Amino acid sequence: MAGGARQFVTVDGAFPLHRGGVLSRPTIAYETWGEPNRARDNAVLVFTGLSPSAHAASSPEDPAPGWWEEVIGPGRPIDTRRFFVICVNSLGSCFGSTGPASRNPETGEIYRRSFPVLSLEDVARGGQEVLRHLGVESLYATVGPSMGGMTALAFEILFPGRSEGLMIISSATRSLPFATALRSLQREMIRRDRNWKEGDYTPGALPLTGMRLARKLGMITYRSAEEWRGRFGRERSCEECETGDPFAHSFEIEAYLEHHANKFTGQFDPNCYLYLSRASDLFDVADHGASVEAGLARIQSKRVCVIGVATDILYPLHQQQELAEQLQQPGREVQFVELPSIQGHDSFLVDMDNFRPAIAAFFSR
């Protein structure tokens, strides 16, 4: 199989969801890079954060840079000359996988809010559907940053013994109330936009204001005060300084947020955003046992690497330290890596000088 651009697997029949409800014949989009080896033990399954597509890296079929371009590819930390890499677009998302913006084949209508409550366990099972389709029965490693890390934990718990290795980056066993508050407020910004209309917005009147506000808050939580202090300080973007409007976006940081929020808005379906955001809040490893520890005890991977950064306010470092400690058990090698990145939660996307070697070390054995 050639590495390629977006491919699809459609589940044959009913797909019951973790918290109730059933999807009929959902589709999961994915991309792959590299080739399965003869022993069929070189597959790496990558789950994504909330907003990316399956396009983690470029390929001849889709030369656009992927969201983890510097991590996945020939000669890259997850070396596609050696590994067969599979990245899955989350169930519930809007980049080819079935989600609230998809049409329900039973009714012919777009799901919108009739989509059942989404859980990261469902996203993990979407990944398993892709593996089944590809005939991949064992994995060299499962990898997930951010929400993808929670999904990777769900996958390991639901399908124990499938994956030799596990790499969790800037993630957690469950959300703490500070992160939940921030996500809840983002959802409320979208839901309060009069164009949201309880999810029944039209293509010509999307809740763009709510999405823009939510994205700005997202960006504030994804980066760090330390980074912005050095990068923006109190610089002014003077195109607007002199308008006399006391609320013009006159600081560079305001112009930066405006620019990036506008880039994002319109690319991501609002209902999909709401469902995936809520799934991140709902996820709790303790749902799979009497406690977080009991849930984690289901995981069978032999090699684990947990990576975090101290400037992450969304998934603070202590959550990743705890995860690494909770995963310790006889016969397992657990590595906890704290990287000195100042870009906060998003460091895994931007601080490649620190992340490349940390990821490469795990995959170079």
Added chain:
Amino acid sequence: MAGGARQFVTVDGAFPLHRGGVLSRPTIAYETWGEPNRARDNAVLVFTGLSPSAHAASSPEDPAPGWWEEVIGPGRPIDTRRFFVICVNSLGSCFGSTGPASRNPETGEIYRRSFPVLSLEDVARGGQEVLRHLGVESLYATVGPSMGGMTALAFEILFPGRSEGLMIISSATRSLPFATALRSLQREMIRRDRNWKEGDYTPGALPLTGMRLARKLGMITYRSAEEWRGRFGRERSCEECETGDPFAHSFEIEAYLEHHANKFTGQFDPNCYLYLSRASDLFDVADHGASVEAGLARIQSKRVCVIGVATDILYPLHQQQELAEQLQQPGREVQFVELPSIQGHDSFLVDMDNFRPAIAAFFSR
């Protein structure tokens, strides 16, 4: 003069503002507690954070608890048996002082967005108008938490030598981009509310949704992840858990934010909030010299105490450490106090067990 409830001073004539524009005969509301002593050297001037009124403590005339009830009063850290305490409602606010919600005496119309750009220097000068009215020429100390700390710095810079002591709590010489981003987004939430109408909202149709969202974001930034982790964890408020609405506020932290945001909304005028919020972003000690250091060099207080807490994400501790270092000079006693409060920026309002003794130590001499 008896300690009393709200009093007023109205400036006789024009009051030019720091960044241009003039107010005609503005009023400043204030409250006082205790009595001036014979030497007239026992006055303490308190500036407030963004949202409080001048009602910092109860009195026979207004027995409702004030926002700093445990700090100001007989036998309290700022002991009103010894000190003559004056708390000023900020110019631009809506609790008796002139602000965007007040009527312009020149036109008979409510100022709304015709109010000139507000600066904390103007708020400081409002305090000076109160002192002039009361015949207070020298102060035992000037005190300010949060935005009030920036206002206290402005006061000391504009009126050097007036105050023997200076206490700055959880504040800064200027806002960093992270804090500006958070405040800018709060303002945008209000301005994007269709009821805001460029400031021309009506009493029957206030931009309450924007205010509620802004207040929730404010609360997230005023407290700390650490506090909420211990206080709320992943507790559910089950009145809403079972409605089947995937976006119901089912976590305790969501219910908490909703409850407190609703309490605040309707109490504070939206335009006043916008102006004071922006004034906090605009303030920069470096506007009073070639640098922050040069601006601070104008301050003449002989005793300075700077208090901060490590869990404050809005005015991080390092800003207060820097302020204390920058204020060091021969002949001045500078004390920097780091308190182990876990309630973040708002600790000065709630963690009284730590704050009372720290404040009392400064005022007990």
